[in-house]
Amino acid sequence: MHFAYPPRKSSSPPPFRPRSSKAPLLRRSRLRTAALVLLTILGVLYLLSGTSGPDPYHEHVPSGHPSVVIVTVIDPATYSNAYLKTVQENRKQYAAKHGYETFIAKADDYETGGYQRSWSKVMAMRHALSKFPDCKYIWYLDQDAYIMEPSRSVEGQVLAPRTLESLMIRDYPVVPPDSIIKTFAHLRGEDAGLIISQDKDGLASGSMFVRNGDWAKFVTETWMDPVYRKYNFQKAERHVLEHIVQWHPTIFSRIALVPQRTMASYTHTQLGDGYQEGDFVAMFKGCSILGDNSCGEESRRYWEKFQQAMAAA
Template identity: 30%
Template structure:
């Protein structure tokens, strides 16, 4: 026995041998089980992999009954006027990955809706009006959700580390406004009779240089919202006005807000840059107005490349803001290299 060896070392060595033997025996049994049931183990592994990484958040093990659901509608049919090209498909994939990662990170629900060609949407206006019906479908799919967040496919969540609770819901009272006295691009009536502004808002939207913007908005799961969607989807709006209203469902909501007190009293507005910042090039006639445009210095939450298909480069804008988002996500020590 060595001079420095403790007196109980034989006992300790024996315990180590027993522990190592039990560990090897457990590993052998586990290896034997996997070998005998390798097909079952492989199937379970593949199923879990798909659920965690490719499944929508509504199937996630961490958000079976989400309180907030993101809605993203994409057009797998290839468009209305023309088939989508390679860049359009790439933009769609990036947008889906962006929303899926955000929902998974914060435990929100995510539903990805396909704007399939349907008989009642067979003309070129179907994609805008289908937004209302998708909202109704999603409310039936998630009856216990509290809020729904609609996002157009041309949007990117630029600050995915921020939860909606921290960024928005905890400061709605100070962030939102109800009366359009300071910012009213459509010159809508500032007030109409019988409006009770003491009611809690259940629809939060933004305004841009052209009026209401529905590229990113929040709506509460309530009976009021169901009634709003029924009126919004009224055949008078869809069948009679679709040739007159350039922005379709957006113009319909503006008309309802201007004339219906029960809709106005539960509608509130958020600053555009809080959930719906524009890239440079949008609202070109107001290029000097900082209220509209994304600020990298202020690290705006969402950028919406609205209207990029009309004379702008959608793919270039998506790449530009995607690179900004990735640079913000890097750790400080990685930015040094």
Template identity: 30%
Template sequence: MEWKGPREWAIERDSVKNKKRYTERWGYDLDIVDMTTKKRYAHEWRESWEKVDTIRNAFRKYPKAEWFWWLDLNTFIMEPSYSLQSHIFNQLSKNTYRDINDYNPLNISHPFTQPYLDDESRSPVGDGKPESIHLIIPQDCAGFNLGSFFIRRSEWSDRLLDVWWDPVAYEQRHMEWEHKEQDALEYLYESHPWIRSHVAFIPQRKINSFPTGACDENGEDLRIHYHETDRDFVVNMAGCEWGRDCWGEMYAFRQLSNYLNRNPWEKFKDAISDKVRGWLRKPKPEN
């Protein structure tokens, strides 16, 4: 509800332009959600929880779509040459993991061990089939991160979104959930076998790399932080509004992406320029 300054407008402009170019390149549909009216007039406004309702609206708006990708505004697609099919979905089992013990910053006990549950609910990988994956989320140093995640259209997803948005749970627990909808999803995953058996995790740097200013209490983490040499797909300036420069980070990554994705002619020109600059910098021989 605050006025946007030039830097906020610049972040929004660059982020939206980045997503538009990517979706136009690969033939995906892009749905940009403007929350200002909803925030002003909704009887109950839950900051960031609205993504649950937004996803349900997208299900109705795009009835033929199978997978939906949520991206926060402070994200930037670094490698537009990666399609989602080649990067993730063509080898979904290889690119995801079902057993949270592979990386478990929340120390969630997994799998369930109660004897009254079926074999699938007590398995660390559910049924092990990629067809049963309906939610794909990365984890950062503190647990689930929903700045970039995928959800599949299904009856399971409809049920999850209903429970996730449940106002009764919200009213009872929202003061305990510091990270809001992320904490709520963690609670549901930890408590409900029917949810856990259809969730898969994806290495964070596959779809949601962080800059070094985020999750850096223990220094740089190869599982979390962006690496230029590995050409990470997406970078998420998570938490930049808390003591960091959102626009500075967005601008730096935009410039880096442009540099890394130069065409052959641009690379040739840059090579010539570098050589010329090198010659000019050489010390002249003394007479």
């Protein structure tokens, strides 16, 4: 029986041809394109969802409780402890009567970088805004002053919008005597951010109101910028305030200037409007550290008047 032999393979096989790589490359290209399209779609959906949802950043809106925080910086190295005790009592008793809060700090609580200790008042104001985020106003009042009319609220004296508008000094040089920058003629009371008066030298920064909010934080942080301290202005933070008020539109646009006797009457009349019976605040600016003209001695009769007024209120 004969079997057919299978055909013999050629001893000369065809040359080797590598398998085509076009198909895998095409698949990888398509996968990349699909991935990019998918990422693009997801990105668009994320952006759309973000714009339709609530803004993740919200500036805190103060509730107004407390309505006012009285801020004072005391310096035991300058004034006697007995006098400073009356200053603190003056603030606390007045605040308690009207439902306000007090923030009493010491000058050495803050690092002023080797510059004048008076810079601590700006730092204390910023500190108070952080400590009382829901207050409506802070009232900075220097340590050389007493509140003299405890029956009056600060709202009735100056802060109520209509009252403030009736007091505003409009279209007037913001820093006397001849600043070309003049206060706004049409500022509304509810839009005022800094309420301040003038004395014979310039802005009377020993007594001023700052409305709480993002504007107040901006002002205080700009004011205490280390760059300004390095300028070495003659009157330190007071001259810096006058500088930024005149040359920074964001700050200047919300300045309300009021008559000095509204909240900063001076017992030394050569420095500004003199204190008269019935004025809201008596400031002993210019008193000495020691001697018969010391702040402690000068303040005695005003402290007695305040105590009598508290008893009668």
